[in-house]
Amino acid sequence: MNIVPEKEVPPDILKDSVLAHIAAAYFSVGKSLERKTHCSATRGFILSTLRGGAKLNQNQIATLLGLDRTVVHRSIKTMAREGLVSEQKAKSGRAILVQLTRKGNKYRERLIAARVAADETVRQQLTPDERATLLRLLKLIAELEF
Numbered sequence: 001m002n003i004v005p006e007k008e009v010p011p012d013i014l015k016d017s018v019l020a021h022i023a024a025a026y027f028s029v030g031k032s033l034e035r036k037t038h039c040s041a042t043r044g045f046i047l048s049t050l051r052g053g054a055k056l057n058q059n060q061i062a063t064l065l066g067l068d069r070t071v072v073h074r075s076i077k078t079m080a081r082e083g084l085v086s087e088q089k090a091k092s093g094r095a096i097l098v099q100l101t102r103k104g105n106k107y108r109e110r111l112i113a114a115r116v117a118a119d120e121t122v123r124q125q126l127t128p129d130e131r132a133t134l135l136r137l138l139k140l141i142a143e144l145e146f
Helices: 011-016 018-037 041-049 058-065 069-081 102-125 128-143
Strands: 085-089 096-100
Touching: 011 018, 018 041, 018 102, 018 128, 041 058, 041 069, 041 102, 058 069, 058 096, 069 085, 096 102
Parallel strands: none
Antiparallel strands: 085 096
16 A cells, blocks of 8 residues: 655646545545554554454455455564454364454554544534535545446
8 A cells, every 4th residue: 555645746646636635635644643543554454343352364354454465464463462462263274363352452442532533623623514515525426436
């Protein structure tokens, strides 16, 4: 995944592309949250798939997230060393099931709190009409077929 902050996108591309502006804003927000929480988007996505006591193997997680299995494997191994997830062999087959630990659940809750706080900051900067317009336009763009 190539993350390009808005300030690094060539001005001629930003000038002519609505999608480049959307992508730059998305990646800028993601990088800001990453710096604040010290958690990569990949780790956050993995933690999210394991919410509610879910037990999944690495291939299932990679498929659900649309991520490369090697990236997921490395992240899970790091999170296991940090005590955020536990791994156990499945009763059937060779799969290793991954589950959040208590520490992992607390870590995930901290990430959610940071996202909620960031969301509140955005909410405070926009009027209700601006928020409604932004959400309506983003939904419209998301539903377009290219």
